[in-house]
Amino acid sequence: MTMTFSISAEDKRRYREDGYWISPKLLDDEGINRLRRAHDRIWEGDFDGDGYPLDNAYAKGGDRKKLRQFNNGWWINDNVRAVVTDPAIGKLAADLLETDEVRLWHDQVIWKPGTEGETSAVGNVGWHQDFAYWQCLSTDNVVTVWIALQDTDLSNGGMMTILGSHKWGLIKDSDTFYETNMDALRAKYESEGRSWVEEPCILKAGQASFHHGLTFHGSGPNLSSEPRLSVVAHLIPGGTAYRSGVQYHGNAKFLGPRPQDGQLFANDYFPVVYRRNREATNDE
Numbered sequence: 001m002t003m004t005f006s007i008s009a010e011d012k013r014r015y016r017e018d019g020y021w022i023s024p025k026l027l028d029d030e031g032i033n034r035l036r037r038a039h040d041r042i043w044e045g046d047f048d049g050d051g052y053p054l055d056n057a058y059a060k061g062g063d064r065k066k067l068r069q070f071n072n073g074w075w076i077n078d079n080v081r082a083v084v085t086d087p088a089i090g091k092l093a094a095d096l097l098e099t100d101e102v103r104l105w106h107d108q109v110i111w112k113p114g115t116e117g118e119t120s121a122v123g124n125v126g127w128h129q130d131f132a133y134w135q136c137l138s139t140d141n142v143v144t145v146w147i148a149l150q151d152t153d154l155s156n157g158g159m160m161t162i163l164g165s166h167k168w169g170l171i172k173d174s175d176t177f178y179e180t181n182m183d184a185l186r187a188k189y190e191s192e193g194r195s196w197v198e199e200p201c202i203l204k205a206g207q208a209s210f211h212h213g214l215t216f217h218g219s220g221p222n223l224s225s226e227p228r229l230s231v232v233a234h235l236i237p238g239g240t241a242y243r244s245g246v247q248y249h250g251n252a253k254f255l256g257p258r259p260q261d262g263q264l265f266a267n268d269y270f271p272v273v274y275r276r277n278r279e280a281t282n283d284e
C-alpha cells in the first residue's frame with residue numbers, strides 16, 4: 001500500500017534549489033515485499049500478462065556479478081505497474097513539477113550486485129543527466145522517482161546527486177549512465193567552474209528520492225553482501241510533446257510509424273499517473 005503525503009512549500013523550495021527531494025516512507029512493509037518478490041520473478045523470467053519485455057536487452061537470470069537494469073517493468077509485472085502508475089506518487093510529482101497532470105515516460109527495474117567488500121566498479125552507475133537521453137521531449141521539467149526496496153546508503157551503492165546541478169542546463173554528452181569511472185566523469189563535468197557537491201540519497205526502505213531531469217546523479221559500488229534493489233519511475237508533465245530532429249529515443253515509435261513534431265506523448269504507452277481535479281477539490 002502506498003501512503004499519502006503532501007508536498008509543502010518548503011519541499012518545493014528544496015526541490016527547486018537542490019534539484020532533488022527525499023520523500024517520507026511511501027511504501028509499507030507489505031508493499032516493499034511485493035516489489036522485492038516482483039524483482040525475483042522478473043529476473044526469473046516469470047511475467048504477468050501475455051506479452052514480452054520492451055526489448056531483448058532483458059536477459060533471463062542475468063549475470064549475478066553485473067548491474068541488471070531494464071526499462072518498462074510495468075509491461076510485464078503487475079506490482080511494478082501499480083507503483084509506477086500510483087496516483088499518490090504522481091501527485092507528489094505533479095506538485096514538484098507544478099503541473100496538473102503527470103504521465104509515465106518509462107520505468108526502470110534496477111538490481112545492483114553486492115561485492116561483499118570488494119571495491120569494484122562493475123555495479124557503478126556513471127554520473128549523468130537523465131534528460132541527456134530524453135532530448136526528444138519538449139520540456140526538461142521532468143522528474144525521476146527512485147524507490148528504495150531496502151535501507152540504502154553509500155555502503156550498499158546508494159545514489160548520489162550533485163547539489164544544484166539542474167541549474168547548469170543540459171551538458172554536452174552527459175548520457176553516461178553505463179560508464180563506470182566516476183572520477184573521470186567528475187573531471188569531465190566539474191570543469192568550467194561548476195561547484196561539485198555530492199549529496200548521498202540516504203533512504204529507508206520504501207522512501208524515494210525525486211530528482212529533476214537535469215540533476216547529475218550516479219552511484220558507486222554496493223559493498224554489502226545483498227543486492228541493492230530499486231524500482232524507478234520517470235515522469236513527465238501532461239502536454240509533453242515530441243521534439244523531432246534532435247535525438248533518437250525508442251519511445252518515439254510509440255507515437256506511431258510517422259511521429260510528428262509537436263505530437264503529444266499522450267496515449268496508452270504513456271499512462272496518466274495523476275490528474276488534478278480542480279473542480280472537486282481545493283487541491284493546491
Ligand SMILES: O=C(O)CCC(=O)C(=O)O
Pocket residue numbers: 110125130144146157158159177217218219230232
Ligand atoms: O540506480 C542508480 O544508482 C541510478 C539510477 C538512475 O540513474 C536513475 O534512476 O535515473
